[in-house]
Amino acid sequence: MKIPVVKKVLKLNDEVAQMNRRRLKKSGVFSIELIGSPGSGKTALIERTLDKLAGQMNVGVAVGDLATSYDAERIGKWTEHVVQINTGRGCHLDANQVMRAMRRLPLDEMDLMIVENVGNIICPANWDLGLDAKVALFTASEGDDKPIKHPPIVCSADVIVLNKVDLLPHVEFDVERFTNDIRTLNPDVPIVQTAATRGQVCEFVEWIAAQMMPQATA
Amino acid sequence: MKIPVVKKVLKLNDEVAQMNRRRLKKSGVFSIELIGSPGSGKTALIERTLDKLAGQMNVGVAVGDLATSYDAERIGKWTEHVVQINTGRGCHLDANQVMRAMRRLPLDEMDLMIVENVGNIICPANWDLGLDAKVALFTASEGDDKPIKHPPIVCSADVIVLNKVDLLPHVEFDVERFTNDIRTLNPDVPIVQTAATRGQVCEFVEWIAAQMMPQATA
Numbered sequence: 001m002k003i004p005v006v007k008k009v010l011k012l013n014d015e016v017a018q019m020n021r022r023r024l025k026k027s028g029v030f031s032i033e034l035i036g037s038p039g040s041g042k043t044a045l046i047e048r049t050l051d052k053l054a055g056q057m058n059v060g061v062a063v064g065d066l067a068t069s070y071d072a073e074r075i076g077k078w079t080e081h082v083v084q085i086n087t088g089r090g091c092h093l094d095a096n097q098v099m100r101a102m103r104r105l106p107l108d109e110m111d112l113m114i115v116e117n118v119g120n121i122i123c124p125a126n127w128d129l130g131l132d133a134k135v136a137l138f139t140a141s142e143g144d145d146k147p148i149k150h151p152p153i154v155c156s157a158d159v160i161v162l163n164k165v166d167l168l169p170h171v172e173f174d175v176e177r178f179t180n181d182i183r184t185l186n187p188d189v190p191i192v193q194t195a196a197t198r199g200q201v202c203e204f205v206e207w208i209a210a211q212m213m214p215q216a217t218a
Numbered sequence: 219m220k221i222p223v224v225k226k227v228l229k230l231n232d233e234v235a236q237m238n239r240r241r242l243k244k245s246g247v248f249s250i251e252l253i254g255s256p257g258s259g260k261t262a263l264i265e266r267t268l269d270k271l272a273g274q275m276n277v278g279v280a281v282g283d284l285a286t287s288y289d290a291e292r293i294g295k296w297t298e299h300v301v302q303i304n305t306g307r308g309c310h311l312d313a314n315q316v317m318r319a320m321r322r323l324p325l326d327e328m329d330l331m332i333v334e335n336v337g338n339i340i341c342p343a344n345w346d347l348g349l350d351a352k353v354a355l356f357t358a359s360e361g362d363d364k365p366i367k368h369p370p371i372v373c374s375a376d377v378i379v380l381n382k383v384d385l386l387p388h389v390e391f392d393v394e395r396f397t398n399d400i401r402t403l404n405p406d407v408p409i410v411q412t413a414a415t416r417g418q419v420c421e422f423v424e425w426i427a428a429q430m431m432p433q434a435t436a
Contacts, residue, residue, distance in 0.1 A: 037255040038339055038368065039360025065367050066340065089370055091309060091340040119367075121256055122284065122309040122338055141359035141385065142257025149283050149337075150256065152307055167359065170388050172415065197390065 013127060016095035020102065020130025027107040029060075030212045031115070033093075033129055035153060036137030038119030041163040043071045044196035045137065045204065046114055050078035052205045057111035057212075062101035064093045064118045071116065081105050092123035095130050112208070125152040133158035133211065140164045144174045148181040159190045159207050166195035231345060234313035238320065238348025245325040247278075248430045249333070251311075251347055253371060254355030256337030259381040261289045262414035263355065263422065264332055268296035270423045275329035275430075280319035282311045282336045289334065299323050310341035313348050330426070343370040351376035351429065358382045362392045366399040377408045377425050384413035 010018070024031050034042045043063065050059055060081035063071040072084035083101040085093060098115055105113065115131060117124045125134075136157035138146050141164050147154045154160070160182060162175070179191060192203035228236070242249050252260045261281065268277055278299035281289040290302035301319040303311060316333060323331065333349060335342040343352075354375035356364050359382050365372045372378070378400055380393070397409060410421035 037257065037337070037360075038364050039255065039357070067369050068363075068367050070363055070367065089340070089344060091338070118340065119255070119364075120309070120338055120340055122307070122336065123341070126307060139257070139359070141357070141382065142255075145286075145288055146256050146337075149286050149288065151285050164359065167385065167388060170385060 013095045016099055017128040017130035020095055020099055023102065023107065024113065024130070024132075027110065029107055029110050029113050030208075031113040031131035032133045032135050032208070033115045033117055033124075033131045034135045034137060035117045035121060035124045035157075036119065036163075037121050037139075037142060040119070040137040040139045040142070041194075041196045042116045042119070042137055043074055045161065045163060045194060045201060046075055046116060047078055048196050048199050048201040049114070049205055049208070050075070051199070052201060053112070054078070058109055059112045059114060060105040060107070060110045061114045061116070062098060062105070063116040064097070066090070066118065081110065087118055091118060091120050092127050093117050093129060094127055098129045098131075112212070121146075121150050121153045125156050135159050135161060137161045137163050138178070140167045140173045141171055143172075144178040145181075147178060147185065151185050154182055154185040154189075157186065157189055159192065161192055161194055161204055163194045163196055165193045166198050166200070231313045234317055235346040235348035238313055238317055241320065241325065242331065242348070242350075245328065247325055247328050247331050248426075249331040249349040250351045250353050250426070251333045251335055251342075251349045252353045252355060253335045253339060253342045253375075254337065254381075255339050255357075255360060258337070258355045258357045258360070259412075259414045260334045260337070260355055261292055263379065263381060263412060263419060264293055264334060265296055266414050266417050266419040267332070267423055267426070268293070269417070270419060271330070272296070276327055277330045277332060278323040278325070278328045279332045279334070280316060280323070281334040282315070284308070284336065299328065305336055309336060309338050310345050311335050311347060312345055316347045316349075330430070339364075339368050339371045343368075343374050353377050353379060355379045355381050356396070358385045358391045359389055361390075362396040363399070365396060365403065369403050372400055372403040372407075375404065375407055377410065379410055379412055379422055381412045381414055383411045384416050384418070
C-alpha cells in the first residue's frame with residue numbers, strides 16, 4: 001500500500017499570490033506594493049508619482065485602510081483606475097484582497113499597478129501579495145532608528161524610500177546612521193529620497209522606470 | 219446525566235491580563251500602555267515624563283520592540299526599573315509578555331508602570347494587557363486623518379496624545395478636523411498636546427497625576 005503524501009502545499013495566501021503573479025504577467029503589468037507606517041506619506045507618494053507618470057503610462061491603484069475611502073478619493077483625482085480595500089480590523093492586506101481589487105481594474109490596459117498596504121511596517125512584511133516588488137517607506141520625522149528596529153520589512157524590501165526629507169532641518173535624524181543600519185540588514189537595496197507633499201518624487205519615479213525597462217539580452 | 223458546560227471561559231490572553239490586573243492592584247501600581255506608530259515619539263514621551271516625575275514617584279517601564287534594546291537603554295538613563303521585550307516578528311505585546319516583564323520589576327516599590335507597545339496602531343488596540351489605561355499617540359507629522367482611519371484604537375483609548383506639535387508650522391495638519399474626528403468616535407476621551415523631544419509634556423503628566431489622585435468619596 002502506497003500512502004499518498006501531500007507535500008509542498010502552499011498556504012492558501014501563497015497559492016492566491018501565485019495566481020495574482022501569473023495574471024499580472026499575462027497582462028504585462030509591473031506591480032509594486034507600498035508598505036509604511038500610518039502617515040508615512042504612502043498616498044502622497046502615489047499622488048505625485050501619478051502626476052509625473054501622466055501621459056506616459058496607464059496606472060491602476062488599490063489602497064488598503066481599516067476604514068474610510070479617503071485615500072481612494074484622493075487618488076481618484078489622478079486616475080480613474082482606483083479601488084479601495086477596507087480591512088476592518090485587519091492589519092495587512094492579503095493576496096485574496098488584492099485579487100478582488102485586481103478584478104475591478106482594467107489590467108489589460110494597464111502598465112503599472114500600485115498597491116498601498118494598510119499603515120503598518122510589521123505584518124505586511126510577512127505576506128506575499130503576488131506583486132513584483134515591495135517598497136518600504138520610512139520618514140525623516142519617524143527617527144533614524146526605525147530600520148534597525150524593524151528587520152523583517154528592511155530585509156524583504158526591494159527599494160527603500162526615505163520620505164519627508166523636507167523635514168530634516170526640523171528634526172533629529174542622522175541620514176548616515178539610517179543608511180548604515182539598512183546596509184547591515186540588506187546590503188544592496190536601493191535607497192531613494194523623496195518629499196512627496198512638496199512634489200519631490202523623481203528618485204522614486206526613476207526607480208520605477210528602471211524596473212520596467214526591458215532587460216538587455218546578451 | 220448532567221452534561222458539564224464550560225462557559226464564560228476567557229481567552230488565555232485575557233486570563234493572564236486579569237492576573238496582571240490583580241497583581242498591579244495588590245501593589246497599588248497605576249499602569250498605562252502607550253500605543254502609537256513607529257516613530258510617533260513613545261520613547262521620547264516616556265523619557266520626558268520620567269524627567270518631570272523624578273523625585274515624585276517611583277516608575278517602572280517595559281518597552282516592546284521587534285528587535286534591539288535601544289529604547290530600554292534610552293529609558294535606563296532615567297530609571298533603573300526598565301525591561302526590554304523583543305517580539306521578533308510579533309506586531310503587538312500580549313498579556314503574558316507583560317507578566318514576564320512585571321516579574322523583573324519591583325512592583326511593591328513602584329507607583330506607576332508604563333508599558334510601551336510595539337510601534338503599531340492596529341493590532342495593539344485589540345489586546346488586553348491588564349493595565350489601567352490605554353494611551354494612543356498620534357503626531358502632527360502623520361497627518362490629521364489618522365484617527366478616522368483607525369477607529370479601533372481611537373475607541374479603545376483612555377486618553378489621546380497629539381505629539382510633535384512643534385512640527386505644526388511645517389506640515390499640513392488641521393487640529394480641528396483631528397479633534398472632531400476623534401469626538402465622532404470617542405466623544406469624551408481627553409486629548410492632550412505634547413512636543414516630547416522639546417520637553418513639552420506637561421498636559422500628559424497632568425493627566426497621569428489626575429488618574430492617580432485618590433477619588434473623593436461622598
